[in-house]
Amino acid sequence: MAIALEKIKQSLRTFAETEARGVSPLYEHLATKAAEDDDVAALLADARGGEARANLLLAVAHRLIQADPIHPLSRYYPSVGGFDGVDTETWPLFRSFLLERADRARELIATRYTQTNEVRRAALVYPAVAAAAKEAGGKIGLLEVGCSAGLLLGLDRFAYRYQCDGGEQLVAGPAKAAVGLHCALDLAPGGVLPKLPKKVAVAARTGLDRAPVDLSDEDELAWLEACVWADQVDRIRLLRTAAAEQRKHAPNLLAGDAVTDLATAAATVPAELPLVVLTSHALAYLGDRRADFVTELTRLAGERPVWWVSQEFYRAGLELVLPGREDLASGPSGAGAASGSGSTPSDPLQAVLGLTTWSEGKPSARPLARTTPHGQRMTWLPA
Structure with missing residues (x-):
């Protein structure tokens, strides 16, 4: 003890x-x-x-x-x-x-599990999902692993406004969306602002979680709100708005394991659709099974086109397919565990937005941006 x-x-x-x-x-x-x-x-x-x-x-x-x-x-x-x-x-x-x-x-x-469903992270992952959809050439199927209540599965229905350091603004999403997200966007040296499409066509959406949250259950919704930090009321208000919108368009949520049930969840997305797998601060909870998750993704990519959009701390996510990038390492390698990267209050925790594809069984990973954990800001990286 x-x-x-x-x-x-x-x-x-x-x-x-x-x-x-x-x-x-x-x-x-x-x-x-x-x-x-x-x-x-x-x-x-x-x-x-x-x-x-x-x-x-x-x-x-x-x-x-x-x-x-x-x-x-x-x-x-x-x-x-x-x-x-x-x-x-x-x-x-x-x-x-x-x-x-x-x-x-x-x-x-x-x-209980901690099940923070941070709606503002949609603003972080939208550019990567849009890039995957552009490469796929049309409609996509979206599978979120570690989905909680599945709020990020509605990212194509949200409106986005990115405020750039130079005063420029990038906007995307439907003009009359119930959920509007704001995110600060700056550029790393050599970075170029991403081109964002007005919309992304999501034709199917599935969420996989060990304990999916049923938003029609008031006690479950209350727990989801309790997982939001109590002194950040704007996040709670946004959660409630997104939850109300999600109840109108309930996605397919499956209870299961991120590794052993990944193929089953992927099979619910029609095979003719390119598959975009999304993880957002989910892999840290897998511990030493993170490599097994990537192995399953690789196997799926041998059967159909797969894009992996990851918004994770580098050591928990992108390092598995893009090792040796110590410049991307910041913050914990797992939930609640220090990475030894020397993160300090002047070096705030930042995750990495990545986009990974596979060719002949080999991953090709691109770090797109550094991101704050709760969706407030992102720094776009050079290609």
Whole structure:
């Protein structure tokens, strides 16, 4: 137990220092304090294999405060109407609130996964999906692995506005879309702004997840909202808007394993359609099975045209098909684990948007952009 507890506490510290710092003052504070508190950190000991991470603990606390929004702790949670910043009372209130509900917290920790369905990531992956569709020459079938509620499967129905550093704007998507996304876009040295089509034709869409979220179930939707950081209310509002839109056009969501059930999920996309497989911050959860996932993709590519759009930390994703690019490495190699890349608050976590195709069983991978985890900004890379 002592070894397991120390690993949990280190995971909490890593989250506070490399993911929450400079992004979420509330979650940075809570994770830092939890890493110093054996009783609170030990709640994560009931998590399923690989799930003992800060995001799960904080999502559980968020879900519990959703259910008890008049508790004094709620004043620190903007998602339930709070407006106080972190102060000396925040941690004592959080600690007592969570430990008083320890049995319910352990139950949620033991039965739930972190399932952040970050709608703004659609703005990051849209240029890569559009590039794949252009290369495919027409309509595509979209398969998202690690889809949660499948909100990214509706990316062709969203409107996009990319604000470039020079004042230029790029727009794409339907003009009257219910979901409008904004993303800052700058260029790395030698980079050229991507050409974005007005629309992408998605003829079939399937999501694969170990526990797909049914948005018609209010409790499931509440859990999805709880997985969004509580002091980032714009993300929650956007999630609700996208969820309402998705219920009008429900995609095909399958429960299954990202590796062993990948071929089954792909088979639901008509064989005549070029297949675009999308992953967005999903591979870190596969641990040492990430290479098996790429092996399955390679096998699929031997049967039909396949494009893999990946928006992952380099070591969790693109390194598998494009090794040796240390310039792309930043942040954790797996969820909640440091990569040793030297990421600091002045070197914010950045994932890599990649596009991979196969020819005669060999992958050809292109890094397209550096991206922030939640879709706020991307830096386009030179070809």
